[in-house]
Structure formats: C-alpha cells, structure tokens
Amino acid sequence: MKIEWQSTVTCPQCGYKKEETMPQDKCQFFYKCTNCHAVLRPLPGDCCVFCSYGTVPCPPIQLERSGEAGDSSGDCCNTQSDLFRDE
C-alpha cells in the first residue's frame, strides 16, 4: 500500500487548484485558498479538507479504504467510525 502525500485541492469558491502536501499525523480541518482566501472546511461526513476538496483523501482514510488500518493508526479520523462500532 503506497500512501499518497500529495493532494490537489480545488477551491469550491473560485475553482483554483493547488497541490498540497498532507500532514502525516493529523487531519487538516481548515484550508485557506491562496487565490481567493476563502477558508474551506470539510463537508459533512468528511474528516478533513483533503477528503472533501482534494484529489486524494487524507492518509488515514487511504489506509482505511485499503483495509490495512491497524489499531495503531491515529484516532483523528476514528471518531465517526466509533458511532458504528459493533460492541
């Protein structure tokens, strides 16, 4: 499983695209468009701006989708799945 660290964020306000490097240890909740300076926030159900506006979702989501996420993966994106945990 190869993690993509680069994601091209498309601003929903002006359509401006910019390639960004995603942080390794946390989700990026806010993103400021360098063109129109709009502050982007994740869409409902998404954990970070890369999942909502990027070409590549954030690394924890990539791992989760690949089925390789272990217990040692960070908990930044796990708050939602906790709701559906079957215990």
Ligand SMILES: [Zn+2]
């Ligand atoms: Zn913009």
